[in-house]
Amino acid sequence: xxxxxxxxxxxxxxxxxxxxxxxxxxxxxxxxxxxxxxxxxxxxxxxxxxxxxxxxxxxxxxxxxxxxxxxxxxxxxxxxxxxxxxxxxxxxxxxxxxxxxxxxxxxxxxxxxxxxxxxxxxxxxxxxxxxxxxxxxxxxxxxxxxxxxxxxxxxxxxxxxxxxxxxxxxxxxxxxxxxxxxxxxxxxxxxxxxxxxxxxxxxxxxxxxxxxxxxxxxxxxxxxxxxxxxxxxxxxxxxxxxxxxxxxxxxxxxxxxxxxxxxxxxxxxxxxxxxxxxxxxxxxxxxxxxxxxxxxxxxxxxxxxxxxxxxxxxxxxxxxxxxxxxxxxxxxxxxxxxxxxxxxxxxxxxxxxxxxxxxxxxxxxxxxxxxxxxxxxxxxxxxxxxxxxxxxxxxxxxxx
Numbered sequence: 520x521x522x523x524x525x526x527x528x529x530x531x532x533x534x535x536x537x538x539x540x541x542x543x544x545x546x547x548x549x550x551x552x553x554x555x556x557x558x559x560x561x562x563x564x565x566x567x568x569x570x571x572x573x574x575x576x577x578x579x580x581x582x583x584x585x586x587x588x589x590x591x592x593x594x595x596x597x598x599x600x601x602x603x604x605x606x607x608x609x610x611x612x613x614x615x616x617x618x619x620x621x622x623x624x625x626x627x628x629x630x631x632x633x634x635x636x637x638x639x640x641x642x643x644x645x646x647x648x649x650x651x652x653x654x655x656x657x658x659x660x661x662x663x664x665x666x667x668x669x670x671x672x673x674x675x676x677x678x679x680x681x682x683x684x685x686x687x688x689x690x691x692x693x694x695x696x697x698x699x700x701x702x703x704x705x706x707x708x709x710x711x712x713x714x715x716x717x718x719x720x721x722x723x724x725x726x727x728x729x730x731x732x733x734x735x736x737x738x739x740x741x742x743x744x745x746x747x748x749x750x751x752x753x754x755x756x757x758x759x760x761x762x763x764x765x766x767x768x769x770x771x772x773x774x775x776x777x778x779x780x781x782x783x784x785x786x787x788x789x790x791x792x793x794x795x796x797x798x799x800x801x802x803x804x805x806x807x808x809x810x811x812x813x814x815x816x817x818x819x820x821x822x823x824x825x826x827x828x829x830x831x832x833x834x835x836x837x838x839x840x841x842x843x844x845x846x847x848x849x850x851x852x853x854x855x856x857x858x859x860x861x862x863x864x865x866x867x868x869x870x871x872x873x874x875x876x877x878x879x880x881x882x883x884x885x886x887x888x889x890x891x892x893x894x895x896x897x898x899x900x901x902x903x904x905x906x907x908x909x910x911x912x913x914x915x916x917x918x919x
Contacts, residue, residue: 532564670828692911702793729760820895
């Protein structure tokens with residue numbers, strides 16, 4: 520049965536939620552009518568299907584701009600909902616979620632998508648209170664609250680007391696066949712990395728913005744230990760961010776700058792995953808890590824810090840998502856879970872913290888043990904099929 524749905528997101532480029540929405544709308548059944556409301560149509564970078572609607576309100580990094588855009592979006596949504604008779608309005612991320620709630624459900628069902636951990640342990644009192652008030656006073660008034668992971672859904676129900684019949688979990692879906700095709704497509708800057716292809720190097724890759732959340736400095740410190748055991752190892756760091764200079768200086772300080780390659784942004788990260796031996800996610804917290812799931816779809820053996828939330832659900836779906844985090848390396852069903860690092864920044868003279876040592880140990884194990892590496896490669900191929908985008912689209916249609 521065909522329907523009509525409106526998706527709302529502030530911007531359509533750059534982030535994991537935006538990529539997730541792109542995957543959803545491009546795989547929705549063709550008979551469905553799709554409208555997408557964004558703040559600024561000139562900044563749409565991801566592919567989409569449907570009618571693009573815009574507030575024509577360019578992005579600025581200020582609190583006043585955030586409030587003004589929210590007001591403008593709410594007024595616009597009231598009119599759009601009234602005039603178009605949608606089956607549902609689905610919003611992604613905080614600003615869009617607030618506007619979706621404030622514009623009301625008189626004309627269509629309201630579905631808000633929670634894409635990040637709610638009241639995470641690493642956040643301060645201000646952010647925890649803010650999350651609590653937003654969720655209890657605002658998002659609880661949606662018809663359906665969709666969480667991007669089972670762990671977030673359970674927090675909404677048991678910690679924030681959102682009625683269970685309002686909450687569901689729909690994890691991201693991926694077009695694995697498209698990803699595999701892109702693994703063989705050369706990126707624009709591939710010549711700079713050809714020296715590593717088909718040679719004796721053992722390539723470790725991580726993908727993510729160079730920001731505090733992703734914890735790449737812990738990985739660089741751990742990798743300095745890896746190189747003592749595996750001198751042919753090379754670390755590719757894909758992504759840009761404000762920590763780039765600090766991370767480059769850290770690699771220089773350890774004397775491993777030739778073995779730590781800062782790729783930056785690339786038009787095709789999947790080629791790098793295709794030439795890699797293993798993938799690692801050293802994050803300090805997550806919502807649902809697309810980079811890890813896409814590495815799984817590429818058939819890569821994966822290591823991930825056991826953060827709240829996402830990695831455990833991807834690599835160890837049989838474990839309780841809210842149980843205590845691992846303190847030792849766990850060889851889980853679909854990859855290795857390692858303890859979460861502290862988030863502290865050390866000097867090159869400081870010894871590795873225990874979690875960094877375990878990270879190094881996990882990397883060395885997969886690089887050196889060919890049988891185990893092949894085992895987890897096969898497991899990733901199997902798990903990738905379970906993360907198919909068509910499964911996710913069906914679940915979205917079911918709640919509409």
